[in-house]
Amino acid sequence: MKVLLIKDVKSLGKAGEIKEVKDGYGKNFLVAKGFAKVATDEVIEAWKEEQKRKAQEEAAEIARLEDLKKRLESTNLVISKKLGANGSLFGAITNTDVADALKKSGIEIDKKLIHIDHAIKATGSYEADVKLGHGIHAKLKFEVIGE
Structure with a gap:
């Protein structure tokens, strides 16, 4: 008996x-x-069609993620945070703050996909890694300013 x-x-x-x-x-x-x-x-043909459909969906998903990567890398993101008396930030900038700022600019990314190497406690320019899936990573540059 042959089985697939x-x-x-x-x-x-x-x-x-x-x-x-x-x-x-x-x-x-x-x-x-x-x-x-x-x-x-019939079963073999249906299996082949299903595999073609899955491959096309994956290719479309990768194309969408590549487009999102380009959008993220070209975005000029500015995060403003309240400053303390000595000029440092109240609290630190976290991946949640970055995700909220992206949402305000029209790009919705889950905060769990954003990775910041170290705690950001001062104003200046910084970079975060955004893991989009399928091995695609975007480098997101953003600036922290004081209010």
């Missing part, structure tokens, strides 16, 4: 492979547990 593996099966193969297995193993275990489908021409 839907999920990786240890000691048999990876998802997408067509394997020849014994009838009982194929029907009673692989197909019954949802690890495989009987490898008919």
